[in-house]
Amino acid sequence: MEIITTGEEVLQGQIVDSNAAWLAEQLNTHGLDVQRRTTVGDRLEDLVAVFLEAASRNRLVIVNGGLGPTSDDLTAAAAARAAGLILVEQRDWLEQLQARLKQQGGQLTAAHRQQARLPEGAETIPNPVGSACGFWLTIGQARFCFTPGPPVELQPLFHQHVLPRLLREFGDGSQILLHRLQVFGCPESAVAEQVKAVELPANTRLGYRPHLPTVEVKIISRGQGETLAAEHEQAVAAIRRTIGDFVYAEADETLPAVIHRAMQQQGHSLALAESCTAGWAAGELARQAGVSAWLRQAWVVYSPEAKICELGVPAATIDEHGVISRPVAEAMAMGAREQAGTTLALAITGQSGPVGADANVPAGTACIALAHADGVISAGWQHRDFGRNGNRKVQAWLLLDLLRRYLHQLPVVPVYVMAKPFRTV
Template sequence: MKLEMICTGEEVLAGQILDTNAAWVAAALMDHGVEMQRRMTVGDRLEDLVAVFQERSLHADVILVNGGLGPTSDDLSALAMAKAKGEPLVENAEWRERLTGWFERHNRAMPASNLKQAMLPESAVMVDNPVGTACGFRVRLNRAWLFFTPGVPFEFKHMVEEEFIPFLQEEFGLDTKVAVKKLLTLGQGESALADKLQPLELPEGITLGYRSSMPYIEIKIFARGDKAIGLLPRVSNHIRLVLGTAVVAEDRATLAEEVHHRLKGSGLSLSLAESCTGGMLTSELVAFPGSSSYLHQGLVTYSNESKVKVLGVNPATLDDYGAVSIATVAEMAQGARMLLDSDFALATSGVAGPDGGTEDKPVGTVAIALATRNGVYSQMLKLPRRSRELVRCLSAAVALDMLRRELLEQAVIVDYGTMERFKK
């Protein structure tokens, strides 16, 4: 099965909004063992949409079309599909009734423009949208099924999970059992990981996939068929051994998710003192419901004055070693932990750039500490030639990994490959 995706919209084409739908659906399909062959973006121009529908329908088996189903004049997907097939738009009575009912239930008058959303190509099969006003539809053209979905992410995800994937399974007989194990890695590039795993002789039915989502690389281990699924735990464990400390979580999207699940309900508590990460650690953790059960506080102590007055850092430490130092970040972590007698505290301080570096501490120098009831672990890393955002993301990830390792009673400070540690 050759599956492609066409994303529509001037805002997406111009980069004014990020196409999160495309990234999400590619990952969701991979979890079912389905790989996307091609993806393209087309603006809101009728002739361009008609041309691309006609051209790609000669090559693909399925084309997922995202966007252009709204009520405004620049929502052209249905009209373009009708023209590509040489047929009229006709009103879908079922969806018109659904639209009318939706507005009545919400005590709102339905704008006349919304009736446009009930106009579908004559040969279209309506696809339900239980969470929005734009129905989807599918149409056969040349060798391909074109499956049209709304651009609103919440609606799009519902339709993919409840309509599109079941359609693929039924239409193309995707009945082979598929299992996926996901290993989250930190500190190794995709090529370095591939070099380590390339020599492995994988059993029949087991394949590897890589997904970069900075600061992580996710390795997906696919097992297709009962025999391969039975071997998946053994293969996954072997890959973990080969990659060593590069693997930082299993079946989690981020280290924040991993740490959250280990702390939630544990009875343990955490405080955070952030300088270069500027609240990133706190934000990543509070994104998960239930984080209040363990997170005492998140303090952004950006200035030296706040480090002294809020966290109790000794002014002499700042004078002697500077804000970006093992000594300072250790005192930051200790001070944050003691404020509310937390079980753990993390602290970060660094030169995120693009300015502010010195010969001794160039841009990309970061100091990270973990304070526990039994002591403090501290380290300084060199993260050169990274953007300001990536320096902050990597710093937050390493801090969380230090805590994760402590919770698992593992060595807290390890080598991360591409992130060099200061030895002194």
């Protein structure tokens, strides 16, 4: 199978071709192997040549882009030429589109009619969102599926209309079951090493998608018969057990969403005091809608003076232990909790870098603390230097993971693979 993406802006690198990656991953996950990807621009003759070449070496070709109404959108014309067909207006699609537009108070325009001109005999694929209609067409011996370029149109169209048919016509009749675990604290290589010990059913395989500082672990079972679902569930359970509490979420859930749910269920409120991350942790939590219900307040206290004046960190603690130390993180957390009047408070002080040779702690060091009704928990971590902003991201995640672990009654100072304890006090 081949994926062809089109468009001058993609070809010339003004836009990174994330659609091709998305399509390939979807297909691969569902057991449909992509053998080649091709990108061409908006020249008609290049498009025709690429379609004919792809037709000669594939049973199935997915084409993305070029279905819009402008003069650059030549995919349908090129498909027609490659197949030796004329373009005709697709009445069935125009009627569907008209009905939708009417509901929204709009009406058909010349641009809509232009976009509905597809190769004669093409089978339309309704676009659930936009006005560019997808279509199926046979060119030579190959079945082509033409899809719209904007990801917000491509993704629902692909899931609703394309994938089920691909599985039916090009799959081997297998059922595909997919589960995804979101992992923090253990990089891809270490997860892969750990799960080696798990005996998986022959029908089950694993995939990884790293995205600093997390990795998504995909458990994919493919097969037939009544036992598949049970085997898949067992495999998921075994992998989940092996990775353990490094799994912070499953499927599409995010870390802020997991924290949000627990904070609400437990009726907690939160304050944050950030030094090196400078607002990144608060900003990350606030990605989740609704956090204002419990995220009362945060301080960015870069300077020692701010730590002292705003949060009441004793100057003596800074002098004695250094500003990057667990006692300072603890004092920051307790000060923030007291001042904001919240049930919980998080604090972080660390080194994001870049640092000179005389730095007393290396870039990638963070001391974190969580103050609660009964006291304060703290930890010091040191990790690889990912550069200033990579470090800040990892440090913010270390802090938020401490909160997740506290809320879920998990070990709050785990044996991370990606960070080693930083020993102070």
